[in-house]
Amino acid sequence: MKLLTHNMLTSHVKGVTKGYPLLIKATEVKVNQLDFNPQFVSRMIPKLEWGALVQAAEDLGYRQDLPGELIADYEQNEEFLKKVHRVLLEVEVMEGCLKCPESGREFPITKGIPNMLLNEDDA
Amino acid sequence: MATPCSSSRLRYLIHLAHDNVDFRLPEIKALLALRGKPFHPCENFNEQSPFWCLEGLSEEDVRSVMARSVCAKSAFELWGHGQTDGNLRSSLLNYPPQSMSPFMHKDSTYRINVYTFNKTLQFQDRIKKIDALDYLPFEGTVSLKTPQHIFCLLEDYGTDPNNIPEDPNYIYFGRWIADGQRELIRTHSVKNRHFIGNTSMDAGLSLIMTNHAKVKENDLIFDPFVGTGSLLVACSHFGAYVCGTDIDYNTIHGKGRSSRKNQKWRGPDENIRANLRQYGTEKMFVDVMVSDASKPVWRNAALFDAIITDPPYGIRESTRKTGSYKENTKLPDCTYVESHVPVSQAYHLSDIFTDLLNFSAHHLVLGGRLVYWLPIYRPEYCDEMVPVHPCLQIISNCEQMLSSQTSRRLITMEKVKEPEESDIIAHLSDPHFSAYQGHNAFREKYFSGLNKRCGKEDTKYFNKN
DSSP: OBHHHHHHBOOOOTTOSOOOSOEEEEEEEEEOOOOOOHHHHHHHGGGSOHHHHHHHHHHHTOOTTOOSSOOSSGGGOHHHHHHHHIIIIIEEEEEEEEEOTTTOOEEEEETTEEBOOOOTTTO | OOSOOOSSSOEEEEEEOSSSHHHHHHHHHHHHHHTTOOOOBOTTOOTTSSEEEEESOOHHHHHHHHTTOSSEEEEEEEEEEESSHHHHHHHHHHSOHHHHGGGTSTTOEEEEEEEEESOOOOHHHHHHHHHTTTTSOOOSEEOSSSOSEEEEEEEEOOSOTTSOOSSOSEEEEEEEEEEOSTHHHHHTOGGGOSSOOTTOOOHHHHHHHHHHTTOOTTOEEEETTOTTOHHHHHHHHTTOEEEEEESOHHHHHTOSBOSSTTOOBOOTTOSHHHHHHHTTOGGGEEEEEEOOTTSOOBOSSOOEEEEEEOOOOSSSSOOEEEOOSSSOOOOSSOOOOTTOOOOEEEOOHHHHHHHHHHHHHHHEEEEEEEEEEEEEEGGGOOGGGSOOBTTEEEEEEEEEESSSSEEEEEEEEEEOSOOOTTOOOOGGGOGGGGGGOSTTHHHHHHHHHHHHSOOHHHHHHHHHO
16 A cells, blocks of 8 residues: 555544544555656646645654755755655555554554455444 | 648647547647647538647647647648549648648658558559659658658558448648557557456556556546556556555455456566556555545545546455444444454445545645546446536546446536535535446445346456456
């Protein structure tokens, strides 16, 4: 699971009102070298919940020195975009789980793939 | 098309493949829309014809359409046309010489092709047709192998193979500009694909869906019923980043029985990511997840540029979602184990489409497109049965026949406004929509249609995919 995906996911456990962002409990994290694409990263940034991305990167130890607030004029800042590229697309949680911040329900991640299915009693 | 073209407005001729006929016009329109160009056919436009004459375009526009189209075979700058050789001649002689000369001067090399639709000509007849063009001021040298310019004489003998006329109904002459992407249908064929399932979408239709959805470079595309990821393969080919979900744990993890003949179990690396790797687009892979399309796992925001999917209809894949009919089913212990398979229940077709449209209204960017297949029991079909949503405008609706009684329709919708509280789908009360209510309603009709006419051919069709 890439942090781009994590940024878009929320808990859907029944009755939960504050299910975002999901907490990451990782036991294995991998970094894949991937072609840097400044256009795509620039396009994604306005769609992101910036705080959640920085927190997730921090939790996994890959924050680099990304600021807590999104900077202005990021389209021109290649160094910044490269760091965002790294946390969005290169850092991958291979094993671990996603935890609902309110209910504590955990969604396992195996072989890099989250399983978001709920048991019948939480759905 | 009797009047010759005026010098100021170039016309382009597009030669289309004569299959998936219903899907061609929406494809070309969508690809032109990607360039911000309208579809402007010349007079006497006939959608069923393999030759379309368009105006109001630049050569660059035409090239960019051909760089994407799987419905179009080739495109030409149209120099002349007519119903007879005489009409063609006067039309060609009317074409401004200054527009011809850059491609005909004495230092250039060229060749002339003859293409006939619905008729096969003998070699010597083709040569005669070329010789008959001697009124054109060709000054260059013929080069059959490496010409700088290729010209083509295209003759249309109608579309009825049982009634082929002696002389063509219509003749075109033009300068070849570009070929379409028909080759991708072969290179991306599921026959040679690493990871496939029982219902993998064929390569041609996957690419057509991608084009109908106006997928472009750096888009983010989502498939909520991803299966083995055929649609993600097509989208990634055109430079989009892709993600998908499926309720089936085994499919997403590439486990379980193989869909291939002579192979019992799936290999260790049979998965969607490996499929993208096979075509050199693994860098476009974002993620796939095990998830239930009926559950809100995505944060409520306009995240996706397009949503492209082939929902299960309950024919070859079951329709299901998590949940139970029983009230209060408690597991003995509240531990969440990876191996636990939640109880699944039937997912009514009408709910699948309601959820899909609602999801798209919330998660598509404005102007983003939803492209999906709707199964049809033909004797009862009417256009009003296609689900509607106040935020989604229907762009196209193309039929693919599956049997005499059943078909599926490729529905393309575009998000035209952000959803408000009041925009809940109201059509469920619509009697037209009842065809999809009740879990097995479509399935029962499908099989009743099959049984009426011994059905062997129909099942063969599904197996082909």
